[in-house]
Ligand SMILES: Nc1ncnc2c1ncn2[C@@H]1O[C@H](COP(=O)(O)OP(=O)(O)O)[C@@H](O)[C@H]1O
């Protein structure tokens with residue numbers, strides 16, 4: 001009984017800390033709408049702001065976000081804010097559109113790479129036409145180029161093992177493909 005009560009108290013305290021922290025940023029807790037969660041975090045849309053609040057336990061994700069706050073980096077969703085609140089990391093990131101075509105294009109590209117024993121890491125030096133046999137398909141060609149840009153950008157940022165997968169990609173309001181969930185798998189090994 002005592003444990004249940006103290007757990008309830010710590011939960012309420014956490015919620016209060018979260019609410020007052022968000023208020024200090026001018027965000028009303030009622031405006032948060034749950035989007036989804038993964039292994040390390042949970043994401044919420046923030047009203048109609050076009051921004052997402054991500055609460056995560058991944059320090060490497062926070063470190064990367066913190067290092068690019070406010071920067072406009074093509075291929076990467078813009079980070080507006082990154083902070084430590086209690087023992088959680090709070091990141092505010094650009095909301096992207098998770099078009100259903102992405103999954104389809106991503107699996108086509110992975111299939112083409114697989115066929116020749118390549119991975120995304122090999123894309124920067126790969127000729128799409130000669131090596132991957134991607135020829136007439138404009139949409140897939142553009143997608144493959146965008147994935148190459150995302151991979152090269154993350155490597156340049158110092159991310160050793162980027163986690164590029166269909167569920168972490170979306171289009172910005174100009175139609176550019178970007179990654180919104182940037183972490184370094186090497187840091188979790
Ligand atoms: N910036 C964003 N734009 C669009 N959808 C998002 C964004 N951030 C999170 N989501 C949604 O929430 C889900 C979980 O967020 P994500 O950042 O991928 O968490 P995790 O690190 O736990 O995988 C994503 O799969 C996606 O559906």
Ligand SMILES: [Mg+2]
Pocket residue numbers: 038167168181
């Ligand atoms: Mg994810």
